[in-house]
Amino acid sequence: xxxxxxxxxxxxxxxxxxxxxxxxxxxxxxxxxxxxxxxxxxxxxxxxxxxxxxxxxxxxxxxxxxxxxxxxxxxxxxxxxxxxxxxxxxxxxxxxxxxxxxxxxxxxxxxxxxxxxxxxxxxxxxxxxxxxxxxxxxxxxxxxxxxxxxxxxxxxxx
Numbered sequence: 525x526x527x528x529x530x531x532x533x534x535x536x537x538x539x540x541x542x543x544x545x546x547x548x549x550x551x552x553x554x555x556x557x558x559x560x561x562x563x564x565x566x567x568x569x570x571x572x573x574x575x576x577x578x579x580x581x582x583x584x585x586x587x588x589x590x591x592x593x594x595x596x597x598x599x600x601x602x603x604x605x606x607x608x609x610x611x612x613x614x615x616x617x618x619x620x621x622x623x624x625x626x627x628x629x630x631x632x633x634x635x636x637x638x639x640x641x642x643x644x645x646x647x648x649x650x651x652x653x654x655x656x657x658x659x660x661x662x663x664x665x666x667x668x669x670x671x672x673x674x675x676x677x678x679x680x681x682x
Contacts, residue, residue, distance in 0.1 A: 541590035549609035561671030
């Protein structure tokens with residue numbers, strides 16, 4: 525990976541690459557998901573395009589190659605971060621930090637006071653990353669088609 529990371533809003537033309545990043549990022553964890561939970565976590569092109577219609581998405585490029593992605597939904601006072609993924613070969617290179625910075629700035633720009641996400645308890649490195657960036661697990665437990673989820677919250681300064 526080069527140090528030439530560029531982040532930009534995703535377009536419909538990025539849908540195939542986003543599908544590939546999501547599939548590669550979560551593949552090793554597939555046995556820990558229910559089949560329905562894994563399908564929801566790794567949508568097909570139609571699912572990615574549907575997400576894009578619900579709120580902004582971003583891609584991180586290393587040269588011309590998409591190595592990371594994230595999406596958000598504006599829920600008024602809360603921005604929900606979803607679909608954040610980084611190719612295994614690009615993990616540890618600052619891609620996730622870049623995505624979190626862009627989504628956090630989007631939340632601030634929208635005037636939200638909360639940035640939230642849900643993750644699975646077995647994505648331990650993702651949880652550590654989120655905690656390093658100011659997220660804390662809430663007591664509110666969720667479920668994604670039988671796969672347990674943890675809700676994480678970051679309070680944003682006014």
